[in-house]
Amino acid sequence: MTERLANDAIVDRAIEALRRQSAEAEVFLRDSATTSVEVKDGAIENVLARGERGIGIRVIDEQRMGFAFTSDLSTSGIDECVLAARSMSAVTEPDPDLRIARGDTDEVDLGILEGVCDRSVEQRAEAAFAAERAARALDARVTGFRKTRYHDGRSTTILATTSGARGSYGESWSGLDTSVIASDAADRQVGSHARASRRSAEIDPEAIGRYAAGIAVGKLGARTLATQKLPVVLEPYQAMSLLGAIAPLFSAENVLKGKSLFAGRIGESVASASVTIIDDARLSGGLRTAPFDGEGTATRQKTLVGSGVLQGYLTSLKTASRLGAEPTGNARRSSYSGPSRIGPSNFFIQAGREDAGALVRDLDRALRITSLLNLHTIDPISGEFSLGVAGDYLERGERQYPVQGITIAGNLLGLLASISGVGSDLTFGGAGAGSPTLVISELSVGGT
Template sequence: VIVDGRSGVATATMTGPEALEELLAEARVNAADAGVDPVAAVAGPDGVAPPDLELYDRRIESLSVEDKAEIALALEAAVMGGDRRMCGVEGADYGDSVVVSAVANTAGIRAAQRESGAGLSVYAMASDGAETQTGFGFAVGRTGQELSVELTAAEAVGRSVRLLGATKPPSGKVNVVLDPWVTAQFLGVIAEMLSGEEVRKGRTPFADRLGEVVASPLVTLLDDPTDPRAPGASLTDDEGLACRRVDLISGGTLAGFLHNSVTGAVLGGGSTGSAIRSGSSLSVGPRAVRMLPGATARDDVLAAVGDGLLVTEVSGLHSGVNPTSGDFSCGVEGLLLRNGEVAEPIREAIVASTLQRMLTEVLSVGDDETWFPIDASGVTLAIESLSLAGA
């Protein structure tokens, strides 16, 4: 509720008339203790129709508990049989859900949707007798019947085995190729910095750069929850407004920001259907970030780089990014590249730069777009000259 510019939020686990009356009363009490926000308002209909998406797959209802257990066991068995160096599985999981949600308010918003989701995940362990390495594999879809146990297991096996014998690389400047999984994580961080909430609060280096060149012309970045392939695809945002494609960077030029109704009103242009509610607070965020893929095959991206580093995993990315300045420093694992070919594995290394510089130094964009359950997809991405700290 919003009372005299003060917002109050309350939650309940029951939906009967009496519970709803108590919920409203609690929200009003909470509003009385909140600070005044002069732009606080309830979102009203903006005339944009929700996308035509089918987010629910009825086949999800046909899987019994026993079926789901068998999927998880089959995943474990596929990992253990995938390579003679496999020595264990930390966990093999299958999970699914059906979510029904609705949004209604006094300004005329009425929205509802039903969606299903299913996922496989596995953490594999490989050993060469001297050391043990782990690797993950996962898959997401609208129902379990869409997921491949074999491909998920193969991913985990490959990630664990290829890091056996890894050492610290030499320090210096190095051309870097990001694996799609790593690219997706970076894109998620960049998209969060293109939030109207961050612009409003002056906490992003992109705040005053709308219409300026901020990236290589190879870079087109967007948030598109109308894409049915995206795990985060949705009919409406958390204010009940229709989700829509939002162009963030177009051919290297900063094209827009993500907005909810409040930031859209303050900064102009209105909501982009990007409201996100986390717990009691309403904010702004991406649902389906993607960089438009290029026309270059992954092997050709590696070949063009020549000598460099293929990064297959990052650690500490979110904590290692300064969202105000764009500076970042994070741990990496991966494989050295020699003459465009994958060479020995490396670990315990750190790459550092700024996100702004990284965007402008993109050398090549792969054609291998892959969606991940982190509200983003990724492609193989080559970047010129990042700082690498190793041995």
């Protein structure tokens, strides 16, 4: 039988093997377990108990980086991974700015690990059923569900380097998502919504069901709009999706390689003066909160855009060294199976002072967006975007009729500059992004 090692012993074995090779290296372990219960129309469809456990080893040999990963955590699997990482470093070219972390990380309670919370399959399913019941209760035109899913999970992350740095943390999360179908004699529409939280008690199934049902019912009878330029209202969930598309512009990697429209613009105005953008991996209970990043750098809060002015970039050890700056702790690891990539943590537009409803009532005519199609095709290099949208046509804040089969288009820089209203309703979504309601003074709308 193969020898089985605990997480800490796996990391220790890898570090010892790497030290014997006299290699400078970092070992990252993640061990996660999630349970999902998928229901549809009041019946359990799927129960999934998923586990993922593996290590990723990054070797820096003569300033050349090699990376290997494995989910074979037998002693021989670990040893082979060490050798593979070492051999891959011979393939790459030297980079004088490559670094591994030195020194331990701090121990700090960031509210990301819930105490024991063992729910039965039935209790998890009940949360999903509650969302479906609430959706049906909202409107008789709610006729079914594509899928409703409750999921929760926990994971352990350990990071250690041959130079003696070591840190670990545990985290947990719960979430619920649903796709509600609404129908009438002439039309059928879907509305989706998802929430997640570090604490299961914060998941409100009824509110999620009602929100998704509201979108689906609201789209029934949607028409198209004439091609025109219109003010656009982005509710928090749509605004945070677009904010996510802007995140790569802050990456120091992209800036240094000439692939960011923010290169060379620190101290300049890059957004409307009402916009302040913050990245905060220390936000208590945040979904992207962690004490250290994927390279072992302690995380911190930073203001990236302050009242419209670009103040800084997101950096890793390598890019901070090249820029001659302190690393911001934004080398993120999505999994053990790849090296860190620069990315945001809890990334949000600070709340404004104005009531979102009042902002909308000030607009004679506007397009309020409730669904965006093709977000993944936004090119962060050019900043160009063109998206399919569904939503409502508004006059003085009053909904006139739902619209779909239309587009909005522009450039991300133009979008940031034309934010004319920032609501006080800051809301965080599933991927750690947050935004209040935003009003864009004008966008091109494509239709008939």
